[in-house]
Amino acid sequence: EVVKLPCLEVFKNHVDMVAEAMEIMLIAVVSPLIRCEWQLQDWQVALVTTMVFFGYMVFSIVLGLLADRYGRWKILLFSFLWGAYFSLLTSFAPSYIWFVFLRTMVGGGVSGHAQGLIIKTEFLPTKYRGYMLPLSQVFWLAGSLLIIGLASVVNPTIGWRWLIRIASIPGIILIMVFKFIPESARYNVSTGNNAAALATLQRIAKMNRTAMPEGVLQEPPKERRGRFKDLLHPKYLRTTLQIWIIWLGIAFAYYGVILASAELLERDLGCTSRTPLSENPGPVSEESRSPCYCRPFGPSAYWTMIISTVGEIALNPLNILGINFLGRRLSLCITMGCTALFFLLLNICTSSAGMTGFLFMLRALVSANFNTIYIYTAEVYPTTMRALGMGTSGSLCRVGAMVAPFISQVLMSASFLGALCLFSSVCVVCAISAFTLPIETKGRALQVFKSPCSISPLT
Numbered sequence: 001e002v003v004k005l006p007c008l009e010v011f012k013n014h015v016d017m018v019a020e021a022m023e024i025m026l027i028a029v030v031s032p033l034i035r036c037e038w039q040l041q042d043w044q045v046a047l048v049t050t051m052v053f054f055g056y057m058v059f060s061i062v063l064g065l066l067a068d069r070y071g072r073w074k075i076l077l078f079s080f081l082w083g084a085y086f087s088l089l090t091s092f093a094p095s096y097i098w099f100v101f102l103r104t105m106v107g108g109g110v111s112g113h114a115q116g117l118i119i120k121t122e123f124l125p126t127k128y129r130g131y132m133l134p135l136s137q138v139f140w141l142a143g144s145l146l147i148i149g150l151a152s153v154v155n156p157t158i159g160w161r162w163l164i165r166i167a168s169i170p171g172i173i174l175i176m177v178f179k180f181i182p183e184s185a186r187y188n189v190s191t192g193n194n195a196a197a198l199a200t201l202q203r204i205a206k207m208n209r210t211a212m213p214e215g216v217l218q219e220p221p222k223e224r225r226g227r228f229k230d231l232l233h234p235k236y237l238r239t240t241l242q243i244w245i246i247w248l249g250i251a252f253a254y255y256g257v258i259l260a261s262a263e264l265l266e267r268d269l270g271c272t273s274r275t276p277l278s279e280n281p282g283p284v285s286e287e288s289r290s291p292c293y294c295r296p297f298g299p300s301a302y303w304t305m306i307i308s309t310v311g312e313i314a315l316n317p318l319n320i321l322g323i324n325f326l327g328r329r330l331s332l333c334i335t336m337g338c339t340a341l342f343f344l345l346l347n348i349c350t351s352s353a354g355m356t357g358f359l360f361m362l363r364a365l366v367s368a369n370f371n372t373i374y375i376y377t378a379e380v381y382p383t384t385m386r387a388l389g390m391g392t393s394g395s396l397c398r399v400g401a402m403v404a405p406f407i408s409q410v411l412m413s414a415s416f417l418g419a420l421c422l423f424s425s426v427c428v429v430c431a432i433s434a435f436t437l438p439i440e441t442k443g444r445a446l447q448v449f450k451s452p453c454s455i456s457p458l459t
Helices: 007-038 041-071 072-090 096-111 114-123 126-134 137-157 160-167 168-176 187-188 195-209 235-265 283-288 297-312 314-325 329-344 352-380 382-413 416-435
Strands: none
Touching: 007 041, 007 072, 007 096, 007 137, 007 168, 007 235, 007 416, 041 072, 041 096, 041 114, 041 235, 041 352, 041 382, 072 096, 072 114, 072 160, 096 382, 114 187, 114 352, 114 382, 137 160, 137 297, 137 352, 160 168, 187 195, 187 382, 235 297, 235 329, 235 352, 235 382, 235 416, 297 352, 314 329, 314 352, 329 352, 329 416, 352 382, 382 416
16 A cells, blocks of 8 residues: 555546546537527437437446456546547537437447546555545546536537537547556456566556565455346345445436536526516517527526536535545435435525526535545445446446436426426435445455455555
């Protein structure tokens, strides 16, 4: 544990977060334009986001299995190549159908980015994981702000197709430096490749001007790797099921907030527009209720999105303290409960500044939820099944992300309070699941093998 994380791995992981955030947030800032260009109805706009996460869900399980068997590095490189290729193709989409298909493929590529977090987790010492991993959220924020800022300039001038091309640049840059990024030493040890693990650790020690700790890397027992049934073993069954519920709910809330923010701004579903139509008869309101309305974002809408997005790091210091002092379970329970409360507060009739404030707090809370569950999931599973555990969790959470567009972009237009109550109820269920998780991973070294009698050589 005296060997620190290599600088290039830090660089890779942070650019990884920027690239993933840009690809995920892209749909929110492009939706109004493709709605106008192809005269789309609400359900068609929602379907774009749903299919992105469908691709993510399918590929997440497959890539998780492959990463546990063939290595994190190879799968991570493949996912970036795949994602960059289809992202660039999306900018040439001739029709709505092609756009949906190509963005589905991009979602499949983005699903492999989780291997970057796994590599980082497997390099970080126990005492630093609770601090370093939440700080990665700063770079997710940077990617989100970058795509919103670019959209405010590029969309009104040269169009959404060029925005997609520009958003592909961080991923392409990262591909160019992949050969300098090492494979996880923990993964190499778990497969019996001690020589490669030792070479990686020695190189990192040299880069950080420190000495290797004394001792030798132990040969692991022969265990089959990356098997789905291991997640459902009695030792992990309850943990796995509750983690899946929490991942699904967090993704449902997180992407629900992002899409609801865009919908509130695009269709003006604020306080005045929720009054009866006879009391508020205006051309804008009538247009916003038409099945194929066209209303691109203005400068004020982009500013509101930027302010609410900054909320993603507003609670980072408190989140870090909670994770490290209260523990992963209690911290997640508190933030999920607060998320449920702030969803309901959105129904309060307030000014645009008040609405922006509520969205700001919601983005802060849903971001804290993701920070905590990422750390917990990476810590609770042993190395031999960690990538699969993250992959299946990421896949299940995309079910929540697939449903979120139809709540934020379809149901919210029909019943604002009904949509908010649904989001809030799911968050309450997740808070209860978090509080009752059977294992607390605070201060717990990463487990390398599934057997409870095995001793980890890298703890």
